[in-house]
Amino acid sequence: xxxxxxxxxxxxxHEIQTEGCPVGINLLQADDFAAWQFTIEVMGESxxxxxxxxxxxRFDKHYPISSxxxxxxxxxxxxxxxxxxxxxxxxxxxxxxxxxxxxVLSVIAVCLTLQSMLASCKKKERPPDNDRYVRHAxxxxxKTQFHYDGNSP
Amino acid sequence: MSDYVPSxxxxxxxxxxxxREEELFxxxxxxxxxxIHPCKCALVAHEACLLxxxxxAQATSAEAGERAMTCPQCRTPYEIESRNPRLLRILSWxxxxxxxxxRVCLWTGFAGFLVSMQAxxxxxxxxxxxxxxQQFFGQEMYDFVLTDDPSNWPIMAYIQLPLIPISLVVSxxxxxxxxxxxxxxxFSLMPRGIFALIHHNNYANNIRIESSLWxxxxxxxxxxxxxxxxxxxxxxxxxxSYKILGxxxxxxxxxxxxxxxxxxxxxxxxxxxxxxxxxxxxxVEPNLPAVVPAPPANGDAVGQQxxxxxxxxxxxSRIGRRIGGALLLPxxxxxxxxxxxxLSKHSLYMRKFLGVRPPWQSQVPFPVAWLKTNAQGKPVxxxxxxxxxxxxxxxxxAELDPVWWRNSIGFGIFIVAKDCMKLLYRWLxxxxxxxxxxxxxxxxxxxxxxxxxxKAGDGQA
Numbered sequence: 001x002x003x004x005x006x007x008x009x010x011x012x013x014h015e016i017q018t019e020g021c022p023v024g025i026n027l028l029q030a031d032d033f034a035a036w037q038f039t040i041e042v043m044g045e046s047x048x049x050x051x052x053x054x055x056x057x058r059f060d061k062h063y064p065i066s067s068x069x070x071x072x073x074x075x076x077x078x079x080x081x082x083x084x085x086x087x088x089x090x091x092x093x094x095x096x097x098x099x100x101x102x103x104v105l106s107v108i109a110v111c112l113t114l115q116s117m118l119a120s121c122k123k124k125e126r127p128p129d130n131d132r133y134v135r136h137a138x139x140x141x142x143k144t145q146f147h148y149d150g151n152s153p
Numbered sequence: 154m155s156d157y158v159p160s161x162x163x164x165x166x167x168x169x170x171x172x173r174e175e176e177l178f179x180x181x182x183x184x185x186x187x188x189i190h191p192c193k194c195a196l197v198a199h200e201a202c203l204l205x206x207x208x209x210a211q212a213t214s215a216e217a218g219e220r221a222m223t224c225p226q227c228r229t230p231y232e233i234e235s236r237n238p239r240l241l242r243i244l245s246w247x248x249x250x251x252x253x254x255x256r257v258c259l260w261t262g263f264a265g266f267l268v269s270m271q272a273x274x275x276x277x278x279x280x281x282x283x284x285x286x287q288q289f290f291g292q293e294m295y296d297f298v299l300t301d302d303p304s305n306w307p308i309m310a311y312i313q314l315p316l317i318p319i320s321l322v323v324s325x326x327x328x329x330x331x332x333x334x335x336x337x338x339x340f341s342l343m344p345r346g347i348f349a350l351i352h353h354n355n356y357a358n359n360i361r362i363e364s365s366l367w368x369x370x371x372x373x374x375x376x377x378x379x380x381x382x383x384x385x386x387x388x389x390x391x392x393x394s395y396k397i398l399g400x401x402x403x404x405x406x407x408x409x410x411x412x413x414x415x416x417x418x419x420x421x422x423x424x425x426x427x428x429x430x431x432x433x434x435x436x437v438e439p440n441l442p443a444v445v446p447a448p449p450a451n452g453d454a455v456g457q458q459x460x461x462x463x464x465x466x467x468x469x470s471r472i473g474r475r476i477g478g479a480l481l482l483p484x485x486x487x488x489x490x491x492x493x494x495x496l497s498k499h500s501l502y503m504r505k506f507l508g509v510r511p512p513w514q515s516q517v518p519f520p521v522a523w524l525k526t527n528a529q530g531k532p533v534x535x536x537x538x539x540x541x542x543x544x545x546x547x548x549x550x551a552e553l554d555p556v557w558w559r560n561s562i563g564f565g566i567f568i569v570a571k572d573c574m575k576l577l578y579r580w581l582x583x584x585x586x587x588x589x590x591x592x593x594x595x596x597x598x599x600x601x602x603x604x605x606x607x608k609a610g611d612g613q614a
Contacts, residue, residue: 004172004202007172007173007174008172008173008174011173012173062209064171064172064173065171065205065206065209066209099213099214099216099217099220100220102220102221102225103170103171103172103202103206103225104170104171104225104226105225
């Protein structure tokens with residue numbers, strides 16, 4: 001009997017494959033229940049018009065009790081969006097990936113949240129502590145203790 | 154039917170919002186799992202999944218735990234019932250205090266460590282003090298005044314004993330004879346002896362003054378004999394060394410302590426020579442061999458004047474040796490005293506001088522006292538006896554084998570021998586320097602044509 005994590009991910013994957021992804025989000029690769037990749041772009045008017053980013057999801061065996069590790073792919077010529085909450089190494093400072101994660105959320109729900117985060121961006125800039133963070137950042141963004149500041153997206 | 158409220162049992166399809174497993178009402182799982190609807194919205198879940206989620210979130214952080222206790226969709230707080238007796242609440246309160254407790258423990262532990270370290274030092278010093286007493290005053294006196302059981306010690310001993318090593322070391326740096334502090338410390342141990350006297354005097358009314366006039370009591374020794382002898386000896390030895398070396402005894406300089414550390418301590422030590430004061434330099438110079446030309450002597454003089462400035466520099470190693478030497482004093486005294494005792498077996502006069510007595514074997518308590526009662530039964534103070542007691546000592550001193558006396562004599566001999574050795578060494582070093590000659594060689598292996606030699610005709614030009 002597969003683990004809870006695998007069964008839930010199988011269900012989510014089944015839903016994606018049958019119902020399709022929301023607009024602007026496409027499944028790139030989901031060969032196993034350890035790591036999935038999506039492309040994500042902001043539809044309509046935004047600062048990221050025409051830009052396509054790649055999202056990497058990494059799951060551990062406690063998913064969905066534990067949140068997935070989500071980041072933008074910055075290898076193979078891919079870049080992370082220039083955004084006040086996205087570091088140049090692809091790590092994302094978003095509360096729903098940290099202390100506001102809930103099992104009610106899903107992979108697609110995370111994609112949609114991040115899409116709206118990009119869409120609502122007012123100014124393309126890196127986080128103020130980008131250089132320092134990138135220098136010392138761990139490989140897994142879940143190991144970072146982000147300080148989420150209140151209302152900002 | 155209008156007040157019909159459906160419950161979780163009435164759902165056709167139940168979907169756990171956590172594990173996303175479905176269960177159809179007509180296909181119940183086997184074994185069954187408990188479903189719950191904990192909030193006001195449509196989300197349902199397996200109870201096990203929800204509890205696991207809450208538990209995990211609470212373990213992550215207090216904030217995440219609080220968040221997990223509400224519905225992620227409608228934010229209705231979950232209500233959880235559990236067996237949470239007062240005992241558990243008390244215990245969890247205690248558990249929350251653990252970090253504070255840990256900090257308290259750390260600091261008390263640290264403070265305790267400091268205190269116990271100091272206590273350890275105190276015990277060490279006291280132990281040394283007791284050892285010094287035993288060595289210097291002999292086992293008999295030690296057993297009488299102190300004994301091996303610290304619970305017998307008079308209160309003063311707990312103050313005086315640790316002061317013994319300290320005063321021994323300090324005395325190496327002050328113009329105090331090193332034996333003084335031990336004697337002085339011993340004074341303080343007397344209350345017990347005096348107490349014993351008075352105690353025994355109550356029932357043994359017969360007065361016996363056993364104290365002989367030789368050897369003198371430690372009081373007389375410490376207050377009169379030692380300072381006098383010490384002063385006379387220092388003066389005589391200084392004269393002697395001035396006669397032999399032509400300079401003042403450098404050890405007189407050393408007694409002034411200056412905490413300046415010098416790296417080239419060893420080199421200066423090997424030289425062993427203290428430069429003479431400039432005034433005496435003049436006196437020494439005529440004695441220098443005529444062969445040695447003036448310049449080296451002058452150079453020496455410059456060096457000596459420079460050295461004069463740093464004359465009292467002390468080094469860590471020298472300090473270490475001084476401390477070690479000071480602490481060895483009781484042992485050295487003891488060995489020297491034993492040596493004297495051994496030698497005294499062959500000489501009656503020596504035995505008399507050392508006041509050697511057989512081991513004290515009396516079964517009755519010390520009967521000696523200097524408190525006398527008159528005809529009316531009132532005690533009178535016999536001042537003559539007081540003086541006599543001062544010189545000859547009271548009971549324990551007068552009755553017991555005066556180990557301390559031969560130890561003091563022995564240590565005095567040791568000091569004299571040491572000073573003489575030092576003087577001899579300095580004299581030998583001085584003589585070696587004064588008798589230095591440079592050997593002259595002919596040009597036997599040199600090409601003579603290269604030398605600018607005096608030509609035969611030069612004298613006539």
